[in-house]
Amino acid sequence: MLDFETTVRARHSVRQFLPTPMTNAQIREVAEDARRSPSSTNTQPWSVHIVSGETLARLKKRIMEKFEQGELCPDFAYDQSKFDGIYEPRWREFYKEMFAANGVTRDDSEGRKKITRRNAEFYDAPHAAFLFMPDVGDGNVNAASDMGMYSQTFLLSLTARGFGGIPMLFLAMFADVVREELGISPDFKLLHGIAFGYPDKDAPINQFRSKRASVDETVTFYE
Numbered sequence: 429m430l431d432f433e434t435t436v437r438a439r440h441s442v443r444q445f446l447p448t449p450m451t452n453a454q455i456r457e458v459a460e461d462a463r464r465s466p467s468s469t470n471t472q473p474w475s476v477h478i479v480s481g482e483t484l485a486r487l488k489k490r491i492m493e494k495f496e497q498g499e500l501c502p503d504f505a506y507d508q509s510k511f512d513g514i515y516e517p518r519w520r521e522f523y524k525e526m527f528a529a530n531g532v533t534r535d536d537s538e539g540r541k542k543i544t545r546r547n548a549e550f551y552d553a554p555h556a557a558f559l560f561m562p563d564v565g566d567g568n569v570n571a572a573s574d575m576g577m578y579s580q581t582f583l584l585s586l587t588a589r590g591f592g593g594i595p596m597l598f599l600a601m602f603a604d605v606v607r608e609e610l611g612i613s614p615d616f617k618l619l620h621g622i623a624f625g626y627p628d629k630d631a632p633i634n635q636f637r638s639k640r641a642s643v644d645e646t647v648t649f650y651e
């Protein structure tokens with residue numbers, strides 16, 4: 429098991445997985461770690477659905493079909509253009525560098541589409557966790573923050589144990605499909621998914637690391 433500092437620094441979004449599945453016991457250990465996450469008034473709003481094997485193959489197929497047809501059905505709206513000001517250069521740079529790491533330039537629309545499509549292939553991950561939460565109206569923002577805590581613990585646990593994962597908003601675009609395929613009540617809303625498994629350490633895309641703003645840019649200290 430990796431120590432804390434190594435784990436935090438080693439974690440990154442894995443965009444190519446090996447086909448080798450994790451064992452049920454290994455997945456359970458990660459879920460054991462993740463359930464220790466903090467949540468507002470200890471509500472633990474996470475309802476997590478972990479999908480592997482034939483069920484994942486079926487789900488992937490249906491998501492790919494919807495993706496190809498351009499039929500999105502998210503529970504929560506997402507508008508990238510709202511992230512303007514200091515945030516816009518960050519996401520623009522991320523896209524540019526991530527596409528470049530895949531050998532695709534800005535004007536290569538076919539290449540970009542192929543990379544976006546990798547999301548629908550779950551980056552070949554043998555497992556995916558779907559993170560649902562109850563629809564609690566005005567409290568949704570608090571619940572979503574709790575869900576983020578859960579996701580990060582899940583991801584760090586994977587890394588510390590020699591596995592890897594990637595949080596995926598892309599998967600939330602197909603909330604209805606996931607609910608239908610897994611028989612989940614419409615009372616639960618899909619925030620995001622996490623594809624996970626063994627990282628393919630030799631894959632060029634897994635050498636890519638996105639940048640971070642400095643502590644001085646993001647933290648204000650008072651005395």
Ligand SMILES: Cc1cc2nc3c(=O)[nH]c(=O)nc-3n(C[C@H](O)[C@H](O)[C@H](O)COP(=O)(O)O)c2cc1C
Pocket residue numbers: 439440441442522547594595596597598599620637638
């Ligand atoms: C909630 C959330 C959703 C994300 N959705 C996607 C996604 O759908 N596809 C993808 O390739 N990366 C996705 N990412 C990964 C981010 O691009 C990545 O976390 C960010 O660039 C920082 O890089 P790192 O995770 O490698 O440190 C998502 C990250 C988060 C936290």
